[in-house]
Amino acid sequence: MIKKNRDIYIIFSIFILFFIVNIVYLSLGWLDLWGNGLGIITGAAFTLAMYSFLYKDNPVFKIAENLFVGVAMGYWIVITWFNILKPDVFETLIVPIFKDTGKAPQFTILFPTLLGIFMLLRFSKKLAWLSRWSFAFIVGLGAGITIPNFIHAFILKQLTFDSLFSTSIPVSINNFLVLLGVVSVLIYFFFSVEHKGVVGGVSVIGVWFLMIAFGASFGYTVMARMSLLIGRIQFLIRDWLGLLQ
Amino acid sequence: MIERLINIDRRFIFLLVAMAVTIPLLAKFNLPVRATKDVESIYYKIDSLPKNSHILIAFDYDPASKEELQPMADALLHHCYRKDIKVVGMTLNPGGTGLAVSAIESIGKEYGKTKGTDFVFLGYKTGVELVMINMGENIFSAFPEDFHGNATIDLPVLNGIDSLEDFDYVVDLASGSSIEAWIAFGKEKYGFDLGAGCTAVIGPDMYPFLQSKQLNGLMSGLRGAAEYEILIDRESTAVAGMSPQSVVHVLVVLFVLFGNTMYFMSKRKR
Numbered sequence: 333m334i335k336k337n338r339d340i341y342i343i344f345s346i347f348i349l350f351f352i353v354n355i356v357y358l359s360l361g362w363l364d365l366w367g368n369g370l371g372i373i374t375g376a377a378f379t380l381a382m383y384s385f386l387y388k389d390n391p392v393f394k395i396a397e398n399l400f401v402g403v404a405m406g407y408w409i410v411i412t413w414f415n416i417l418k419p420d421v422f423e424t425l426i427v428p429i430f431k432d433t434g435k436a437p438q439f440t441i442l443f444p445t446l447l448g449i450f451m452l453l454r455f456s457k458k459l460a461w462l463s464r465w466s467f468a469f470i471v472g473l474g475a476g477i478t479i480p481n482f483i484h485a486f487i488l489k490q491l492t493f494d495s496l497f498s499t500s501i502p503v504s505i506n507n508f509l510v511l512l513g514v515v516s517v518l519i520y521f522f523f524s525v526e527h528k529g530v531v532g533g534v535s536v537i538g539v540w541f542l543m544i545a546f547g548a549s550f551g552y553t554v555m556a557r558m559s560l561l562i563g564r565i566q567f568l569i570r571d572w573l574g575l576l577q
Numbered sequence: 578m579i580e581r582l583i584n585i586d587r588r589f590i591f592l593l594v595a596m597a598v599t600i601p602l603l604a605k606f607n608l609p610v611r612a613t614k615d616v617e618s619i620y621y622k623i624d625s626l627p628k629n630s631h632i633l634i635a636f637d638y639d640p641a642s643k644e645e646l647q648p649m650a651d652a653l654l655h656h657c658y659r660k661d662i663k664v665v666g667m668t669l670n671p672g673g674t675g676l677a678v679s680a681i682e683s684i685g686k687e688y689g690k691t692k693g694t695d696f697v698f699l700g701y702k703t704g705v706e707l708v709m710i711n712m713g714e715n716i717f718s719a720f721p722e723d724f725h726g727n728a729t730i731d732l733p734v735l736n737g738i739d740s741l742e743d744f745d746y747v748v749d750l751a752s753g754s755s756i757e758a759w760i761a762f763g764k765e766k767y768g769f770d771l772g773a774g775c776t777a778v779i780g781p782d783m784y785p786f787l788q789s790k791q792l793n794g795l796m797s798g799l800r801g802a803a804e805y806e807i808l809i810d811r812e813s814t815a816v817a818g819m820s821p822q823s824v825v826h827v828l829v830v831l832f833v834l835f836g837n838t839m840y841f842m843s844k845r846k847r
Contacts, residue, residue, distance in 0.1 A: 404672065407671070407672065411672075411674050412701075415700045415701045415702065415724075416703055419721065419722055477762075478706070481766070484761075484765060485765045486761065549781050551826075552780050552798065553777070555777040555799065555822065556645065556777035556778040558598070558821075558826075559644050559645045559799035559818065559822065562598055562644065562799070562822060562825075563644025565595070565599055566814060566817065569602060
């Protein structure tokens with residue numbers, strides 16, 4: 333009970349502090365409410381609300397999280413309407429049917445539109461079977477387009493290399509390492525032969541390559557996550573608090 | 578004592594990370610950033626393009642990756658406008674429209690560029706691979722109107738452009754798997770030069786495409802953006818973010834060493 337009260341006091345104190353800071357900044361004219369000030373204050377509030385989760389899960393975080401999902405979905409719907417549904421379906425098929433726009437309605441659009449509507453019928457128990465037509469079309473089309481292009485771009489192109497030995501020694505060493513890495517990792521994942529003797533030795537080299545690759549991925553992931561934090565803190569201390577120029 | 582250190586409150590670690598980011602930003606100390614060959618390849622490619630060449634920039638990211646990819650987009654746009662290159666923007670991510678249109682138009686304004694004549698933002702289309710194939714056949718069929726509803730066929734900025742192969746250079750700024758799609762369905766099919774910028778998370782997966790020359794250059798994460806800012810001699814948010822980045826990396830290495838030392842010490846004690 334004492335702990336719960338302490339959490340409420342902490343959240344309430346931060347809220348009051350945030351309110352005071354904004355009032356001071358607005359009254360001193362450091363933030364222009366009707367310029368970009370309202371957007372900055374809202375952004376700062378939501379940034380702090382999101383990071384409040386690091387202390388503990390709390391209602392402020394939950395509100396911000398749900399608002400983020402809702403706003404993002406609303407934005408996606410508006411963009412999809414104005415960029416796709418309105419120009420490609422509404423104005424080319426539906427409007428010309430009911431109004432003389434000087435353009436004939438494009439009935440070919442009916443086919444993809446219907447397939448799109450069929451996908452939404454998964455919500456109906458009686459008509460859900462129609463969605464399989466849409467999925468069958470997507471899977472068939474996707475496989476037909478993707479398989480030959482992927483084989484060409486990601487397998488055949490990756491298999492070709494000019495020469496193992498280059499005029500530059502570092503490039504030759506790099507080429508050799510790439511070849512060694514690919515072969516040893518493939519042997520590590522080849523389970524039809526027992527990993528003993530030469531095969532066992534090469535598969536151990538493969539494990540080393542895998543560990544180095546995982547380490548590189550981890551390093552890059554840390555960099556990515558920290559970049560997001562740096563960006564948010566830059567926003568708070570530069571755009572909101574004006575401590576940085 | 579060891580047990581206490583192993584079970585340290587995770588919030589203490591968060592606090593140290595926050596301090597490691599905030600203090601270098603406020604102290605404004607700069608560590609040197611040197612451009613790598615992969616980022617230079619993009620810079621030199623754009624720098625070698627003659628006036629009025631056409632570049633297509635795909636803003637395939639949303640606000641969740643803004644901190645890493647928007648500085649790249651800004652730096653690229655500054656470079657293109659300085660070189661009087663015509664910029665055509667588009668996105669395959671609906672969340673990217675706002676970021677893309679504001680960057681293209683606000684930076685274009687700084688250089689006195691005109692919408693529709695010097696730059697255009699085509700907007701968002703769904704379908705990823707199908708959009709690329711459609712653009713490869715006929716760009717006006719894929720995007721009959723730009724983001725603001727103007728007929729693309731009438732836009733002077735697209736004079737001389739019929740399909741993807743007419744672009745002098747294409748750059749994909751991606752937070753997802755769109756770079757692979759641009760390689761398979763764009764570069765390999767229509768033969769244009771392709772550069773890419775991506776989040777650091779997917780950076781390691783992109784290096785094989787550099788070696789196979791399917792990408793001519795790569796900017797990876799905030800560091801890639803900082804390197805490009807250095808190359809165009811316009812240090813901004815990405816360069817400012819590199820000092821805290823380095824401090825935090827040192828801190829993470831210390832955490833890893835500390836965690837492992839404590840683990841082995843506690844094991845020996847048992």
